[in-house]
Amino acid sequence: MTAAAIPAGGEGTHRAAWWRYGLAWGVVVAAILLLLYKDTAHLAWTWWDNSTFGHCLLIPPIIAWLVWQRKEGLAKMAPQPWLPGAALILLGGIVWLVGEFAGVALLRHAALVFMLQATVPAVFGLAVTRALTFPIFFALFMIPVGEQLVPHLQTITAKFCVWLLELFEVPAYIDGVFISIPNGDFEVAEACSGVRFLIAMVAFGALVANVCFKSWPRRIAFMAASVIVPIVANGFRAWGTIYIAHLTTSEFARGVDHVIYGWFFFAFVMGLTLAIGWRFFDRPVDDPFIDPAALQSPGAQPSPTPVLAKAVAVAIAAAAVTPAYAALTAARSAEAPTEALALPTPAGWTKQDFAGREWEPNYVGATAKAMATYVDAEGQPVDLYIAVYDHQDEDSELVGYQQGILPPIPEEEEYGWSWAGNRPAPHGAAGAQINFGRNVRDVWQFYWVNDRLVGSPYAAKIEALKARMFGGNPQSATVVISAERTDTLVSSEPALRRFLAGVGPADQLLARSIVTGRD
Template sequence: MSAEAVSLPRLAALTTWQRHLGTLATFAALILLLFARDAIDMARIWWDTSTFSHCLLIVPIIGWLVWQRRELLACLTPATSRFGLVIIASGAFAWLLGEAGGVATFRHLGLVVMLQGAVVATLGTAVARGMIFPLAYALFLVPVGEEIVPALQTFTAELCMVMLGWAGVPAHIEGVFITTPHGYFEVAEACAGVKFLIAMIAYGALVCALCFQSWWRKAAFMAAAVVVPILANGIRAWGTIYVAETIDPGFAASFDHIVYGWFFFAIVIALLMAIGWPFFDRAPDAPAFDPARLQPLPPHPVAPRRLALTAIIALTLALAPFVWLQSIAATARGPAMEQIAAPEISGWRPSAARMSHPWRAVWPDADSAVQARYRDGNGRTVDLAIAYYSAQDGGRELVGYGRGGLDPASDWSWVRDIDAPAGARAYRITAPGPAHRDVAQFSLIGGDLVEGGAAANLATLRQRLLGGDQRAIGV
């Protein structure tokens, strides 16, 4: 047999891989072009928000994981997969929900899932199974997790109170504010530890894939990756307060900045690895998968026409949300208002009394907004703010972070939720002074009163998907 004859199967296989990889690259580029706004938005969040700066490492890590598997993947024959089309359709639907409901997380998730589905659809299930962890690890590209900041703030503050009690330091807590004989401390958003928690979960998943085989050990290590940073952050916050009480508040501030930086992250990683190291049960050079098990019999090469048809169907599925929103969902924009007038309220009269600390409600990009102060016959004073949106689209949202009664750029800080009137969300905020304010926030979507951010997003989603009344009012 000649050397030329021996090389023909290799040439055929190489051509097959080139054809499928070329189709994948083309489709992925089109997806990123179609959803460029969301791709750029994700990249901007990774770069500008310290909570998600670790995402900048996820893409090269995924590339390294795939490169590690290159020789094993070369033993497989790429194919097409209908299941990949299902994944793309799921991602497109998630993006549609996010776009209609004004939830950026769903749009970002939908984009990542569509790219994952593109790999499965154009390379086949056998190749996708060989890259199952790199594909799944791409989910960490989605910037999500800041929603748990209030819960982490509260837990950290309560943990500090427990440890202050053990240390014999008298303290009083109100929400996320702790008062001691020598200071007034806030467990702020930056002190909640969410950025280290999210980064440690991503790191823990990587360690589980590379260092463990037993699912029980993987589960235990992931549990440690969640618990250890939360407890360590609580100890850090307690240490800052304790140093301020026993040494000097100024020294405590500098101590906190040093410990809270990369030193703290390095200590947490070292602690987590020290816990898991004795239980590693996977050899460093162990193969990621067995090609013979994933593809016992090589399939027939996919005809170029079938591969092209798969790509066309995939692109059609990705375009479907745009067509739906343009033809059906965005049909009920309300009339624009030049300016809302402050209403007259029985038993209350307008007041020009100064606030103890400046406060304003924030609704960016509202069509119209007004804020006024009122006083009743008993001397009680309230501030009323109203915002009107003719529709919620293109980032114009009634409910979300930095919208409503708490401006993150101001001196006001959230303390805790309080009892609310029917149909509202109520919470207490505080500012230096100290100044306290109780805020009740109402949201009307399409004329219906909805309670809470989740209900508002669902109502907006329903109106946009079904072409209903999209007008929104915040009070």
């Protein structure tokens, strides 16, 4: 759009309208944040408290900067509310409702961000939305997602380390994510997986690809580098730590790793990625980010105040539907509430007080839980753990953050039980190996949700969602059967099979163990 195409005083009128529309947009955003205040607070706390998502604190100011870059072009455009945008807000609310009923924080966080994104077309209209396509897209990086990659990245890093060690003729033995060399044992722990750098680098790569490139092939290549470089660099970092230990001592190597690990390492990876892409930057410094003439017809005028007020009212109403429905269908408790658990003793086994090495599954908020050690005639111990939830809500979830077979590591301790890899398990169970130094434990875990026995936390979430939405059984539980290996190289699976055969199927075991009562 040229200056001649704008009516006299048109740009000034648009600037005045932008203040009015900006205030209206702020009202809608504030309403959504207040309606979903628990998830708003949880999202912000996740950014602040979880180091993996600390970079998310920078995303809102970066979005503001991206919008500011486009201010001159936006001033020449006329905001015009798009009422169907309220349907997008409602769609986000439905996704939030699914996350609320299933107890999946990721879905709730994603839905909250999507609802905020949908406020732009609802209040400002489609033309402005097209002008702000990348800032709106960049808001997706506010969603704390990516920790699901940790086990895969641990495995990749461990195998990469061993490959490099063998290349440098260092004897190495790998067991899952645990690596042993002649003068030390090492674990590629969750914190060493490189996930925090990968997630942050993907966000950084997207920003650079938009700001510094115009060619889509170059943008795609830079994004690929933003994924590959941090993974490879983290592999070299982990290998370097072990190789230094090979040349010196494990203690010295860990000290060096603590010095270079953290934001120094991230700055190095970021600088390396920028150095790779620098010579290929093809966007001129003074190149405009939007072309108003290509986005909106000449002479367009902002919609009048009554239209804007209607858009605000409809958007807020759409955002309020699903939280209101969730409040009307509050969590139900089991008809026969759990009072206690009475663990049975199968024939041929003797029940004892639990005597494991500082290990107990972590299920906060359970209605009842119990644990015991069983010893067979051969002296083989097997541990049984059961936790029952009469209903699930935000503070008591069967499947949730830090809930599971790994106990939390005390603040004063540096190491604890860690996941080493998945292992075979009976139908309906999940199998895993966990390690604490040279102590190795085999674990079988069953989930009982909505009167079904499943062996996957994802399946458990789906069943919890079905129970909440369609009035199924709100009671859920987990059964964990475990044994610590007497020989780290010999699986304790035979003992687990003998115990399960004696105690019966997991759902029948639960039925015999739960002691119910009524108020």
